[in-house]
Amino acid sequence: MQKTHKVLDDAPERSVLARLITPSDKPEIDPLEELHGLATTAGTEVVDELVQRRSSADHxxxxxxGKVEELRLMVERHDADMVIFDNDLTPAQTRNLEKSVGTKVLDRTELILDIFAAGARTHESRxxxxxxxxxxxLPRLKRMWTHLSRQAMGVGMRGPGEKQLEVDRRLAQKRISDLRSELKEVEERRERQVAARKEAPTVSLVGYTNAGKSTLMNALTDASVLAQDKLFATLDTRTRRWALNGWGTVLLSDTVGFIRDLPHSLVASFKSTLEETRQADLLLHVADASSPTVFEQIAAVYKVLTELGIEEKDTLLVLNKIxxxxxxxILNRVLDRYPNAIPVSARASKGLSLLVEAVGEALGREFLDIEVEVDPSDGKLLSYLSEKGEVVSREFGNQMTVVHVRxxxxxxxxxxxxxKSITPVTFDRDKPESETSPDASSDASSDTSSDTSPDTSSSDVA
Structure with missing residues (x-):
């Protein structure tokens, strides 16, 4: 008996890129450059591109x-598996385009969601x-059942396609409700965890995707986190200890990258993931200074920060990849617009000492180094100091408790x-927290750890 062998085609799907540009869109040198990067990140092979300039979209x-016919010929000529739009399409437009060009059609949001789904690693991000x-x-479920909805219906009867559609919608809505409840619990738990973390000041890296945030984190902390030259290489927040000169330990977090027209549903869903950013003492906005669209990328990041309600947080702009x-x-042109920006190269370790100095100064702007005398019976104030400040030491006396706190x-x-009194003080920020009393001064810092290794005390959060 002759054996048959099945040949598996593991070649990437072939895609044609398309975009409609209206007069309200900002002019770009290469209007499909970012979409090309997204399509490549998703694992497709880009075989052709089409751009149309038009006053408004066809409904x-x-x-x-004419362009739809041109698109159909491109798909036919290259035997393409899909068309990817750099625009958001309505369900009806997607359905009509698929009929016209003869292959599946994805819009920008669907492509970004697919990339995120492929890159999610933790339970929370999934x-x-x-x-x-x-x-x-949910609003696109109908196209999945058109082959059933064409069956005959009469008075008092409903087609099986419509029945299946209603079942699907109910299942989807139930799952959405369950996911929202579960994510709300995760968000509240994460908020409590981050708020309770008072071991050190917190700094969060934000920025456009592929701006070099992970590479910068590795350069500052020797964290060895994943750093790849592709869009959305990081989806889960990672936090590492950073031994900052003059400050001791600072917690540095790397978060998911942003992008132009980031889907609102993603921003809402990732609120818990971005809790580190929401509660950070300082943001480092990392921008790719070598990108020809650096100004647009910086503006896109500030737009997302506004959506998150943290646009007014103290922020340092870091121009990476110099x-x-x-x-x-080219760099001077960017610095002319952002004169306080800090130019660095994370890969070549250039300008990092200037960045460290600027971070130290920025952290010092918002905090006071004080010595507070508290009545020992005032447990409420003692608790407040521990909750809102970084307690450096406590000295317990019979008449007064003295707390050194940031x-x-x-x-x-x-x-x-x-x-009872508040006195500005200068203390060594590298000195671990201590608690002393008249009877046990020798045990002042027995319960503290001096380990500031960036790898041993790190935590990965989604």
């Missing part, structure tokens, strides 16, 4: 009829992605109201 096929995908797919800039005039300037109201 039925988005592109004009929940967030599933929620965003279901919210996107080693990839062929002409110094306090945010905005949290000083209750301290002024209840403290």
């Amino acid at each position: 039925s096929t988005y592109l004009g009829k 929940l967030a992605i599933e929620l965003a995908q279901l919210q996107y797919q 080693d990839a800039i062929p002409n110094p005039l 306090m945010p300037a905005g949290s000083m109201g209750p301290v002024h109201k209840s403290a």
Whole structure:
């Protein structure tokens, strides 16, 4: 008996890129550059591109009829598996385009969701992605059952396609409700965990995807986290200890990258993942200074920060990848607009000492180094100092408790109201927290750890 062998085609799917540009869109040198990067990250092979400039989108096929026919010929010529739009399409437009070009059609949001789904590693990030995908797919469920809905229906009878559609919608809505509840619990738990972490000041890296945040984190902390030259290489928040000169240990977090027109459902779903950013003492906004669209990328990041409600947080702009800039005039052009930005190269370790100095100064702007005398019976104030500040040491006496603490300037109201005295002090930030009493001064710091290794005390959070 002759054996048959099945040949598996593991070649990547072939895609054609398309975009409609309207007069309200900002002019770009290569309008499909970012979409090309997204399509490549998703694992497709880009075989052709199409751009149409038009006053407004066609309500039925988005592109004009002539361009739709041109798109169909491209798909036929290259035997393409899909068309990817750099625009958001309605369910009807997607359905009409698929009929016209003869292959599946994805819009920008669906592509980004697919990339996130492929890159999610933790349970929390998978929940967030599933929620965003279901919210996107819910109004598009109908096209999945068109082959059934064409069957005959009469008075008092409903076609099996419509029945199946209703079942699918109920299942999807139930799953969305369950995911929201589960993510709300995760978000509240994460908020409590991050708020309770008072071992050190916190700094969070934010920025456009592929701006070099993970590479910068590795350069500053020797963290050895994944750093790849692709979009959305990082989806889960990672936190490492950073031995900052003059400050001792600082917690540095690397978060998911942002992008132009990031789907709102993703921003909402990833709120718990971005809790480190929401509660950080300082943000380092990392931008790719070598990108020709650096200004647009910086603006896109600030837009997402506004959606998260943290646009007013103290932020340092870090211009990364200066080693990839062929002409110094390009960097000067960016610095002219952002004169306080810090130019660095994380890969070549250039400008990092200036960044460290700027971070130290920025952290010092918002905090007060004080010595507070508290009545030993005032447990409420003692608890408040521990909750809102970084306690460096405590000295317990019979008449008074003296607390050395770093306090945010905005949290000083209750301290002024209840403290017996407040004195500005200068102390060694590298000295571990200690608790002393008249009877046990020798055990002042027996319960503290001096380990500031960036790898041994790190925590990965989604």
